Amino acid sequence: MKKAARIVVASLLFVGTGALVAGCQTDPDIDITKLGVETDPPEVLYNQGLANLKAGNINEAGRKFDAIDREHPFTDWSRKALVMSTFVKYRQTQYDEAVTAGTRYMNQFPHSADAAYVQYLIGLSYSKQIVDVTQDQRAAAKTIEAMLKVVNDYPKSEYVDDAQAKIRFARDQLAGKEMQIGRYYLERKEYLAAISRFRVVVEQFPNTNQVEEALARLVEAYYAMGIVQEAQTAAAVLGHNYPDSQWYADSFKLLQSGGVAPRENSGSWIARAGKRILLGT
Template sequence: MSVRHIMRGTIVAAGLAVAGVLGGCQNDPDIDITALSYEIDPADVLYNQALANIEAGKLKEASRKFEAIDKQHPYSEYARKAMVMNSYVNYKMGRYSESINAARRYIGLYPNSEDTAYAYFLIGLSYNKQIPQVTRDQKTALRSIQAFRELIERFPDSEYVPEAEEKIRFARDQLAGKEMQIGRYYMERKEYAAAINRFKGVVEVYPNTPQVEEALARLVEVYFTMGLVENAQEAAAVLGHNFPDSQWYADSYKLLQTEGLEPRENKGSWLARVGTLVVGSDDDS
C-alpha cells in the first residue's frame, strides 16, 4: 500500500534534514532520529521529521511526531495530513483500534478532503486484518465490508476501489464459511430446520462464494433426510446446473439415486430464483 500521494513533496526535504543523524541512529529502535524538541518545532518540521522516521522504519517515533502536530498545531493543514498519516502508521504497527479511531476522526473533520477515501480504506484494512478463523465471531468481517462499501459508494473512482472490492470478497467468503460451519453443527445435532436456514442463507446471500457449492449439496442431503424429496431434487438440479463436474454434485446425484430419483427443476421455487446468481455473479451486496 502506498502513501506517496500524501508524502509527496515533503519527504525529500525531510531526508535532507535528518541526513546527518541517520547514520548513527538507524539501527537503534529506541533513539529518535531527529533531535529537535516537540515544544519548539513548527508543524512543517515535525511533519518532515515524522516522514523521515517512517522512511527509517521508526514508526513509533513517527506516530509521536504526528500526535505532537495534532496537539500543538490543531486545525492546521499539517495537522490534517498528520491525522491520516498517523492512522497509516498505527495500521502498519498493528495498532488497529488506534488506526480506526484516527481515520474516523479524520473523516468526521474532513469528510470531503482529498485523503478521505484513504481514511475509509485504512478503516477497512484495519478491520480486515482482524478477521479471525471461521470458527470464531465474524463481526470484524462485517465491519470491514461496511467500511470498504462506504469507500466505493462515496469515491467510486478512487485508486483504492479495486483492492477494496478484493477485500470485500474475502470478507464475504469468511461470512459464508461461518454460516456453513454453523449449518454443519446443526446437521450433526439433527436440528435440520436450523441447518436448512443456514445453508439457504449461504445460497441466497453469498451466491458467488466458494461455499455455495457445498451449501447446495448440504441442502440436498438435509431435505432428503427429512423426506422432502422434491426440495432435494430442486437443490440437486441447481447444483448440477452450476457445478456439473463437482464431487458435491456427484455425491448428491448418487444420494437421490438410492431412491430412484433424479435432479428436477422447479421454476417457481426460491432455488430457481437464486440459481442463476450462483455462477459468474459479481454482486457483492
C-alpha cells in the same frame, strides 16, 4: 507607604526573586519532550515525522504526527498529520487505534484528497482482524462496510480493486461461518436449523466459494426430512452451476439411491436463488 517601608518591601521582593532564580539554577535541566510537549512548529514536526518514517523509526514518527494533532489542532498540518497517524497506527498493528483515528478524519474531511486513502486504511485495519470461521466474524462484516464506502464513495480511486478483493474475502468468511454452524446442526439432525443457515449462504452469498457445498447440504437435509422435491431442486441448481463438482456427484448419488433424479421446481426459493448464482450477483 513610608519610604522606609517601601525599601523593606523592595528588599524582600529582591531576596525572593533571587531565591527563585537560584533554585532554578540548581535544579537539573528538564526535558520537556518527556512531558509530552513538542515546541517545534507543525511543519517542522511533520517533516521530522516523515524523516523518522523513512528511517524506519515508526514509533518516533507516530509521536511527531500525534504531537501535531494534539498541539496544533484545526490546522492544515493537523489534517495531514492525522492521515499519517492513521497510517502509522496501521503499520504498528494498532488496528483499533487506526480505525479510531481514521474515522475521526473521515468525519471531519470526507471530501479531502486523502479521504479515499484513509477510508481504505480503515477497511484494511478491519480486514487484518478477520479470524478463523470458528470465531466471531464481526471484523469481516466491518471490513465489508468500510470497503464498500471506498467502492461507492470513491469509485475512481486507486484503492477500488483491492477494496473489492477484500470484500470478496470477507463475504466468503461470513458465508463460511454460516456453513460451520449449519454443519453443526446437520450432524445433530436438527435439519430445519441447518437449512436456515445454508439458505443464508445461497441467498445472501451466492458468489462465494461456500455456495457449492451449501446446495449439496440442502440436498442432504431436505432429503433426510423427506422433502424430496426441494432436494431435487437443490441438486438441479447445483448441477446446472457446478456440473463437474464432487458435491454434485455426491448429491446425484444420494437422490439416485432413492430412485429419483435432480429436477428443478421453478416455484422453489432455491430455483429463484439459483438465478442469482448464475448471474454471479
